[in-house]
Amino acid sequence: MKKPIRNISTAVLGLMAFSACTSPTTGEHTAEKPNILFFLVDDMGWQDTSVPFASDTTPNNRKYHTPNMERLASQGMKFTQAYATAVCSPTRTSLMTGMNAARHRVTNWTLNRDASVDAPDEVLEFPKWNVNGLQAVDSIEQSVYATTLPQLLHDNGYYTIHCGKAHWGAFGTPGADPLTLGFDVNIAGHAAGRPASYQGERFFGNAEPGVYTQPWGVPGLEKYHGDTINLTDALTREAIAAIEKSRGTGKPFYLYMSHYTVHTPLEPDKRYYQKYIDRGYDELEARYASMVEGMDQSLGDLMDYLAKNGLDKNTVILFMSDNGGLSAAERGGERHTHNAPLNSGKGSAYEGGIREPMLAKWPGHIEAASVCDDYLIIEDYYPTILELAGVKDYQTVQQIDGKSFVPMLLQTGTTARGRDLFWHFPNKWGASGPGIGTTSTIRSGDWKLIYWYKTGEYELFNIREDLGEKHNRAAEHPEIVKELAMKLGNYLRSVNAQRPSLKESGQVVAWPDEHLK
Known part of the structure; x- marks a missing residue:
């Protein structure tokens, strides 16, 4: 068993560097622990909302009603440069552990024990990554053993509620059940990352009423089987009931509201679907827009409940998506355009695959209608939520990569200045498209370098000047390529990251900086 690592919050409020988060704040910490609502949407793109996260409202923003x-x-505060990973399980594991995906090695999506979901490739052999996902025990091979975020919150006085999609441990492992990972309550969470159906009339993908059918049937919502209710609404009702129950415990609550929507299958939320058909949307996009609006209604229902019951003033709300919006398949309209002005979508190393809609509210602390243009990444939520909860000195079995963004919330400083962000995907996702492949990536200030393992090629973009990543500037700036490739290679080696091999020779593919020698 690994020796626990002692972690202390390093954010010294008031002593941080200048932040790009706009509008001053006057709020100070309260002695009372806040409730925390983390609202995570599955596969929601940066543009799948009427909230503009670019500098101006875009045509895609006008497609949706949120x-x-x-x-x-x-x-609260809008974050314009919040990042996750390009597919779901790596993001969710980073959130729960504070680790970068290169370190925790859950680098692709998980499902069945000991089984890789990597698509076949004619050139590359993929590494033996942690296909069994996240575990709170160290006895499961090919898994990451970690002290989880909800476990620490639970141990420090929180009533911890999981609602919706889990997708951490593979089927047949303890981590498939959120109750083993620190949650007091599990509503509808298991090993799978999508439902077979969102319709209560279809028993949420189970074979028949009252039956749990693996892998895609949603568990635990049998009382809604046969009803006309949508899964998103059913989860919201159950989440509210769980919050109500928590009030009798005398503890603050942590609600991880993790929706299955807007993941495929694209099925209409019948409350909103017809209006998008009436607007002339094609069938798939009408379904998708109705799912987005159903998600938004869930957010509104939770906010209304908090306000009605006097809980809103001491509840932090964090809103995030787990990867970029689906655009490579199963959507209406032109592929790879649904996240424009960003390039590509889910599964891609380009911005469309990793940049997420993010919002945060904390009454009395976060300035209303403020905007933060500093960047952050999904593993930063781990130390941030612990700091919000007043958990200052804690032990974990894993090394924490994330940095608390509380200074950005309070506009007293930033963790973005002088910091590099890293992504690592030594795997192959099933779809194809721009930026989709076996890559490692670094963002350093305005510059972003993508390294392609199959070809040894580099792509270099200036994100401030070229948000859509249309102009590869690697040939123009070999000195920047060299600098960033060295940083990327050094980081990957430092966390013992995995690499694919070449099928023909059996040799491990070179590190990002080795092609420069």
Whole structure:
């Protein structure tokens, strides 16, 4: 068993560097622990909302109706450069552990024990990554053993609620059940990352009423089987009931509201679907837009409940997506355009695959209608939520890579200045498209370098000047390529990251900086 690592919050409020988060704040910490609502959407793109995260409202923003996201943005802070990973399980593992995906090695999506989901490739052999996902025990091979975020919150007085998609441990492992990972309550969470159906009339993908059918049937919502209710609404009702129950414990709550939507299958939320058909949307995009609005209604229902019951003033709300919006398949319209002005979508190393809609509200602390243009990454939520909860000195079995963004929330400083962000995907996702492949990536200030393992090629973009990543500037700036490739290679070696091999020779593919020698 690994020796626990002692972690102390390093954010010294008031002593940090200048932040790019705009509008001053006057809020100070309260002695009472806040409730924390983390609202995570599955596969929601940066543009799948009427809230503009670019400098201006875009045509894609005008496709969607998300009044409750607008409401949350008006009451809190909007982050324009929040990052996750390009597919779901790596993001969710980073959130729960504070580790970068290169370190925790859950680098692709998980499902069945000891089984890789990597698509076949004619050139590359993929490494033996942690296909069994996240575990709170150290006895499962090909898994990451970690002290989880909800476990630390639970141990420090929180009533911890999981609602919706889990997708941490593979089927047949303890980590498939959120109750083994520090949650007091599990609502509808298991090993799978999508439902077979969102419709209560179809038993949420189970074979028959009252039956749990692996892998895609959603567990634990049998009382809604046969009803006309949508899964998103059913989860919201159950989440509210769990919060209500928590009030009898005398503890603050941590609600991880993790929706299955807007992941495929694209099925209409019947409350909103017809209006998008009436607007002339094609069938798939009408379904998708109705799912987005159903998600937004869930957010509104939770916010209304908090306000009605006097809980809103001491509840932090964090809104995030787990990867870029789906655009490579199963959507209406032109592929790889649904996240424009960003390039590509889910599964891609380009911005469309990793940049997420993010909002935060904390009454009395976060300035209303403020905007933060500093960048952050998904593993930063781990130390941030612990700091918000007042958990200052804690032990973990894993090394924490994330940095608390509380200074950005309070506009007292930033963790972005002088910091590099890293992505590592030594795997192959099933779809194809721009930026989709076996890559490692670094963002350093305005510059972003992508290294392609199959070809040894580099792509260099200036994100400030070229948000859509249309102009590869590697040939123009070999000195920047060299600098960033060295940083990327050094980082990957430092965390013992895995690499694919060449099938023909059996040799491990070179590190990002080795092609420069």
